[in-house]
Amino acid sequence: MKDCIFCRIINQEIPSTKVYENEYVYAFKDINPAAPVHVLVVPKLHIESLEGLNEDNLENVVHIHRAIKKVAEICKINKEGYRVIVNCGEGAGQTVWHLHYHVLGGTKMDEKIL
Ligand code: 5GP
Ligand code: ZN
Numbered sequence: 001m002k003d004c005i006f007c008r009i010i011n012q013e014i015p016s017t018k019v020y021e022n023e024y025v026y027a028f029k030d031i032n033p034a035a036p037v038h039v040l041v042v043p044k045l046h047i048e049s050l051e052g053l054n055e056d057n058l059e060n061v062v063h064i065h066r067a068i069k070k071v072a073e074i075c076k077i078n079k080e081g082y083r084v085i086v087n088c089g090e091g092a093g094q095t096v097w098h099l100h101y102h103v104l105g106g107t108k109m110d111e112k113i114l
Contacts, residue, residue, distance in 0.1 A: 001046045006098035010044050020070050024063035027071050027103075036106030037075045037082070041067050047099040050088040060099075068103055077105030 001007045008014045009028060016028040019039050030038040043060040047053060053061065072078040082105030087094040 001098075004046055004096075004098050006040075006042050006096055006100065007046050010042070020067060020074055022063070022067065024060060025067040027067055030102070034102075035083075035104040035109070037077050037104065039071050039075065039103045041071060041101040041103060043099055048097045049094060049099055050086055052099065064101055068101060071103050072105070075103075075105065081105065083109055 005014065009016045010026045018026070018028050020027040020041075023044075025041055025043055027039050027041045030040050041064055043057075043064060045057060045060060047057055047060065068084060069078070072082050082103055085102040085104065086100070087102075
């Protein structure tokens with residue numbers, strides 16, 4: 001989608017720091033990190049949010065989860081642990097309308113919200 005910032009990042013129209021990429025997903029460093037490791041994992045297909053998932057695009061979830069494990073390994077946080085967050089919708093604080101999974105780690109996360 002031409003007006004989507006993450007589609008433009010995927011298409012290399014906007015620079016980003018790539019962590020991992022395959023045919024289905026792109027993973028890059030968050031511009032405003034909330035932890036020492038803060039990577040966004042996004043499907044290459046434009047899906048607005050978790051609510052935009054349907055039977056036709058649901059396979060992307062598997063690709064995203066596989067990529068999250070890769071990212072954790074690449075960033076060396078797979079052993080110590082990491083947190084994965086998806087903000088879905090305005091009420092949850094979603095600001096970019098292209099499905100993205102936040103992968104956070106590299107520090108002891110003492111604050112538990114759940
Ligand atoms: P949300 O608030 O929608 O869950 O997460 C959006 C995330 O995208 C934020 O953490 C924000 O820092 C990040 N972000 C927004 N614009 C850019 C950008 O142009 N480049 C990168 N690397 N991250 C971005
Ligand atoms: Zn998009």
